[in-house]
Amino acid sequence: MTPLAPLAFTAPTINYGLFAPVLFVLGAACVGILVEAFAPRALRFQIQVALSLIALAAAFVNLVLNWGIASRALIDPVTVGQVVTGSLIHDGATQVMWAMLLGFGFVSLLLFAERRVHGGVTAFTPMAAATPGSKAETEAAEAGLEHTEAFPLALFSLSGMLLIVAANDLLTMFVALEILSFPLYVLCGLARHRRLLSQESALKYFLLGSGASAMLLFGVALVFGYSGSFAYDGIVTAVTLSQESDRLLIGGVALIAVGLLFKIGAVPFHAWVPDVYQGAPTPVTSFMAVCTKIAAAGALLRIFYVCFGGARLTWQPVIAAVAILTMIVGTVVAIVQTDIKRLLAYSSVAHAGFLLTAVTGAATTQSGLADGQLGSVGAILFYLIGYGFATIGCFAVVTVVRAHGREATELSQWAGLGRRYPVIGISMVILLLSLAGIPLTAGFVGKFAVFTAAWQGGYWWLALVAVLVSVVAVYIYLRVIIVLFFREPAGEAEVTIAGPMTLIVLAISLIGTLVLGIAPAPVTNVIAQAAEFLHAVAG
């Protein structure tokens, strides 16, 4: 019996230069907590807004400065590519996804910082701990209180998102998932109006999210049982070389898929989406709808393409089935929604389905994609950018359409709004057309890219189904446009004058939607060059 080798601990080498964007966000979140503790109440809002926006901007600048290094990492993965040894990886795809997360995070935080439409306070409740409708709550509201903790919470969540797309082992991935989820649960319950609905959504999200996390963790355990490794490299080796029965692997793949599909909002793990999107404060909804989706899609892509790429033929049909189900249910149910936030929620479910078609296709260099083509990863990332602009813009419009001091989310209240407020109306039309995938908008280019990726991957029938469903999906958005412009004005809802923050968000989303729709080439070129997962050399 040979003696066990003594446990040796090697300190991880951390490449702080590459890791800095995450540290900026995480650091600002921690400082934000201290601000809550020590800064005078009157100044907290200003400090928090400045702190978080500057941190995101600094992280973004740092990321851009690192851009050249990423391409080097592709050549020499071992020495430069890995940020913290093993557990995080810094490749082209990480770069692009970080850029997207930081960009859209920044835009979402602008919506967080909007005070004017809510009558001088943020969209967050004055006192989250008070019983809804109680005297304490009323008093807090009259005192003009607000929970500025929303900013550090969002930053914590965002740092989790940055980590999960770079995670290179299953444990890091799981921890990152929890970091991104927990602050969101809290944020969902912070709505100023309709407190009960908001709290209910937070609780639902928490309960279902914990269930999903549990499943994912169990899946991680099964995969570890199969491969003996948490690290993606080790799993790749096992998947490609192992002679063992793969029952454990299949169970693990299934459960990990469930955990991540839950975050993306794919059917049948989508039930939380409409309730949570509706109950959460609208800025938080837009943050979730865009950034969470990017993070979850990024994690899903990395695990399935890098770790389980060798078992592609096993999981592709299942993901295809989920994609079809998601597209159809999301589209069909969105058509009958009467609440704009629920409608957008179901539309985001449908969009998850559309991007899953490209996940299924798995058109990567490993499956024979030519250099410079967009492929599945690139297509999905571009799709998410287009979707992100349109979605954030739509939710920004939702925040300014108000009746009796709160958001008027009933679609019937929007009747004729476009005729009374043509600027808002036309902006909304452009954003909705992008979601519908009409040419000259980013949504069209994105849809075209993901369907092409599915086709290139051999799933031409899935692409056909997706095209058919997307034709029906147009109906969702045309319905809103008809309400906006061709119904007699109800006169109930009004567009409140938005502050500069919301206007900037709206302008950015419109410009993004149109520029990417008319001249997508610069962005697609960057993505096609950069968005490639670094694959550890197997065996």
Added chain:
Amino acid sequence: MTLLETLDPVAATGAFAFAWLLIAIPAAIAALLLIAGKVTNGFGHFIATLAPFASFVLAVVYFADLLGADPSERAVELTLFTWISSGAWTLTAGLLIDPLSILFVLLITFVGGLIHIYSIGYMAHDPNRRRFFAYLNLFIAAMLILVLADSYLVLFIGWEGVGLASYLLISFWQERPSAATAGKKAFVVNRIGDLGLLMAIFSMLMLFGTTNFQAVDAGAELIPGHWATLIGFFLLLAACGKSAQVPLQSWLLDAMEGPTPVSALIHAATMVTAGVYLVVRSNALYAQTPTAQIAVALVGTVTLLAGAWIGCAKDDIKKVLAGSTMSQIGYMILAAGIGPAGYAFAIFHLLTHGFFKATMFLGAGSVMHGMNDDTDMRRFGALRKAMPITFVTFAVGYLAIIGFPFFSGFYSKDHIIEAAWANQPVLGVLALIGAGVTAFYMTRLMFMTFLGQARWKDGVHPHESPLSMGVPLIILAVGSFIGGMALNGWIGGWLADAVGAEAPEHASWLPHITVLGIITLLVVAAGVALGWYLFGRQEIPTTAPAGSILTKIGRHDLYADTVNEAIFMRPGVALANGVATLDDVAIDGAVNASGRLPGALGGRVKLLENGYVRTYGLTMVCGAVLVGLSLALSRLV
């Protein structure tokens, strides 16, 4: 010199590097007048008139250069820019100045310029005069692109530009429904011709990978014969559209709805000559395909007779002239269809026609000007004394068109008849008959308008037109008179290289006396005599008599509209109605269902969304089980 040898263009140097100015000047003025708007109301028509003359001066410089150059260096190509660069195709845009195109440029800019001057007087009281002149310049610019292009693709830009400008000008008085309709008709009929040109261009791109004249000429010999024939027919269709040849002639008569200078511009110098130019320019292709050549000649012959027939029956002075344009263009197309022997004659007749037809159209405009815009010849008569300048100039045009000795038409038309006779005696005889009929209806026009008794409406006081209208008439009349003599001895040799023909052996200003020439003169004299017998000797009724069956057919433009309506419009309308019904019922039905069905389905699925976490959790668990099972299953399969 072999039959097909054409000039290799030399690169543009010196003054030729600025050849684009020929087009740019009128185009820029047109843009200025349209964009600057009312600011240019006061002086717009003057600078617009200067534009074609500026181009003309430039063209004279180039012409002199070419005259001085060695005959083998008389084609200058100026490449402007790379237009389309995609894959294996690199299409450049450029200009080609050779003996053929420079003649067109001179004709277009000179006659066009005179028409501008004339328009200053004619449109003096029109509130939209500035817009009119802008369109005129646009027309000139488009026509210059057409004739200066060095490839079919660039030519197509000018081709479409001419179509657009003619549409704008014909329907210039858009408040009149008839003018609006006529503009639309011209546009639609021209589109059919454009289809031919487009198909020809597509075929060339497929066969040669380029549409450059040089490359197409060089490659024409190498392509299969049936392709040459097909392209020949496509180009013929295009020529029919622009040059108003049967069966696409119907727009020309309606185009008289435009202001008279427009009719003169379209008929004399520009638009209708484009088809002739296209056929002559494509000589290398037609040389490969006798079938298409015969078709060209046939179309020309049919049109020249049809036009003459219409000319005999009309009482509207402008419509008679329109019929005669059809007829004369028919002569040119016939000449072009004869092949290398006829190309130079086609262009010769085109040039002389440009002068004498412009003279007569502007003369007709002058008559209308004096007669309160009436066009009915039955209410004219005896205008000789009231309008001496108009009468004399018109008479010169008349003598030229009927081919009176030493007038321009005499030289150019004789050549065509002779060439046709030599090539196909049947066509020669028909062309001869056409000449007789031409003499007849033009004599009729002269007698009804200028001679005989005055049959003026009450309150009409004919008077001579202002000098701005008279001077161009005089200049054009001089051209109509001496043009034939001046060009006769020279044009054949000048064009020989450009159109791939042999230089004629001898030619001078002296008429070339042949038996056929004398017969032609006799036929023409007979036509004139018949015209005098019927219309000069007796009183002309102010209302049209019922007339014979031939007259009736002629009055209805040979029932072209009726035929078009029966063959194209009715079935087209029926098809459109059918498609509309199909769209309403089947397609809209499917689309509506695609909205309604998911709606109904969504109503059901929505019920699952009941708000209970336990239901949601259960769905998730079921989903997880399903995912696991299907993964396991897909592993088994």
